[in-house]
Amino acid sequence: MYYLVLFFTLLSFIPIFIILTKRRSSNRLPPGSLGIPIIGQSLGLLRAMKANTAEKWIEDRxxxxxxxxxxxLFGAPTVLIPGQAANKFIFTSDxxxxxxxxxxxIQILLGKRNLLGLSGDDHKRIRGALMTFLKPEALKQYVGKMDGEIKEHFKMYWQGKEKVTVMPLMKTLSFNIICSLLFGLEAGARRQKFVIWFGQMMDGMWSVPVNLPLTPFNRGIRASSKIQNMxxxxxxxxxxxxxKQEVSPHQDLITSxxxxxxxxxxxxxxxxxMVDNIMLIMTAGYDTSSILMTFMVRLLANDPVVYAAVLKEQEDISKSKASGELLTWDDLTKMKYTWRVALETLRIIPPAFGGFRRTSKDVEYGGYLIPKGWQIFWVANMTHxxxxxxPEPKKFVPERFENQASVPPYCYVAFGAGPRICPGYEFAxxxxxVAMHxxxxxxxxxxxxxxxxxxxxxMPVPTQGLPILISQKNIS
Structure with missing residues (x-):
């Protein structure tokens, strides 16, 4: 019944779609076919992503x-532009x-006044406000608090276990850190409600936008409303x-x-x-960090040489700390190899396969016309x-990032690039x-x-959520 409703909903847009695309017909348009109106090549791309063959799908095109x-793609005429020049065009265009x-x-569930939906002076103003909390100088003071939250997570969910499933636990960890550092929302009944609504909203975010009872999108809308009210x-x-001067102006993101x-x-x-951008940071931080940490666990399990180097780096830091002493910013600066492992993980498995922009006017690119209002689809993996x-791109080599200046600009875009680099980079x-330590x-x-x-x-999802067998070390 759900797919029948979806079919007729999409069918109703066909006359409008034909009018829009015919009005823009031109010999200067890029080659290719728009396919079936509204649906186009969306299902083919989604099938390729599900089968983890999306790179080949792009290469074939x-x-x-x-x-x-x-x-x-997804209801709109689109131009695909993979490659270094395309990345530069995407991340430097105003x-x-x-x-x-x-x-x-995403527009409906996260609100229209978040950073992703803004441009010009509004984008600059809000990005500047968020960076007062997310810049390194401000985040230094939160390292100890994050360390305490992560220690508690491993004690509660990993300690004493013989087998765990990594991805859901990393999502739990990311969610609790978000609650603590962004909202100052401690464990309790309110946080429990929050996690239920948040899961429903995330399901709705990656669904077909048909707002009918019992659909994921409808549940997502209702959950988003509850989260916004909270x-x-x-x-x-x-x-x-x-x-009342009961809290510090720098206690968390909201007070900031x-x-x-x-x-x-x-x-x-x-x-x-404030509400829309808090929801954006909450959503972005939840997915990207948990995916990165999950796949680092997977890649380290498959590469004993890299694992040994990470272990040595982290054990050297542990030996320099007194018992029970929290990690500091200075400790993080010593974790250079571990962060190279993270960057290489993101090169091979970026959380975002690609993304979209919409043209504000008729645009010239690569000798073709991209009409105003069309989507542009860029792809991270085609340079990664x-x-x-x-060289040997499928090989896991953290040393690639020993000198990050040697990587050509706009080729590594796991966090975006240029003026559009992710503001949450340092938080992640x-x-x-801290988690990997x-x-x-x-x-x-x-x-x-x-x-x-x-x-x-x-987003990338390991089979069965990545189950692992674990043994606890004697760390007395």
Whole structure:
């Protein structure tokens, strides 16, 4: 019944789609076929991602049509532009040329005033506000708090176990860190409600946007509304606590945003902008960090040489600490090899396979016209796995990042690039390094699943969530 409704919903858009695409017909359009209106090549790409053959799907299109081609993805006429030049075009173009383009579910569930949906002065203003909390100088003071949260996680979910499933546990870890450092929301009934609603919202975010009862999208909308109300309540509580001087302006992200003022002394962000951008950071941090840590566990299990180097680096840091002493920013600066392992993991398995932008005007690219309002689809893996950029690209070699300046610009885009680099980069780095420190110094593990491959349900997902057998070390 659900797919029947979806079919007729998409069918109803066909006349509009035909009018829009015919109006823009031109010999200067890129080669390729738009396919069936609205649906186009969406199902083929999703099938390839599910089978983990999306790179080949892209390569086949490039062989057939060249480096610039048109198609239809997720309801909109689209131009595919993989490669280094394409990445540079995507990440350096201003809002007069390209706008961020998110899927309809993301726009509805996360709100329209978040960083991804803004451009120009609004984008600059809100990015600047978020960076007051996310820049390295500000995050230094939160390393100890994150260390305590991660220690508690391993004690509660890993200690005493013989077998665990990594991905759901890493998602739990990321969620708890988000609650603690972004909201100051401690463990309890409210956090438990939050995690249920958050899961429903995430399911809705990666669903077909059909708002009918019992659909994932409908559940996602209702869950998003509950989360927004909770975040609004927390903002009000923090504002009152700040007025009474019961909390520090730097206690968490919310208190930080509440204390930022513009040049005229008024609040730099509206309450709506606070809610939408808190939800964006919460969602982005939840997926990317948990995926990175999960696949680091997988890759370390398969590479004893790299594992031994990470272990030595982390044990040397442990030996320099007094019993029970929390990690510091200085400790993180010594984890250089571990972070190279993380960067190489993200090169091979980036959480985001690619992304979309929408043209703000008619755009010239590669000798072709991309009409105003069309989507542009860029792909990370087409440079990450290019052997002319990264020799033997399928081989796991953390040493590639020993000198990051040697990597050609706009070829490594796991965190974006240029002025559009991810503002949460440093937050993810701290979380990953602290988690891996405790994992390798407290446990040994080996993979126990029969199939250790992964698929992309938009984001990479290891088979069965990556079950492992673990043994706890004697760390007295």
């Amino acid at each position: 490039v062989k057939k049509y060249g480096p610039v081609s048109k198609l239809t 809002s007069n040329t390209l706008n961020n383009q998110q899927t309809k579910p 975040v609004m309540d927390i903002i009000q509580e923090k504002r009152l606590a700040l007025e 945003l509440l204390t930022i003022r513009g040049e005229d002394g008024t609040a730099l962000l509206s309450e709506r902008e 796995m290019n052997e002319s950029i990264f 780095r701290i979380e990953t390094l 405790h994992l390798v110094t407290r446990f040994t593990w080996k993979l126990c699943g029969k199939d250790n491959n992964f698929s992309r349900d938009l």
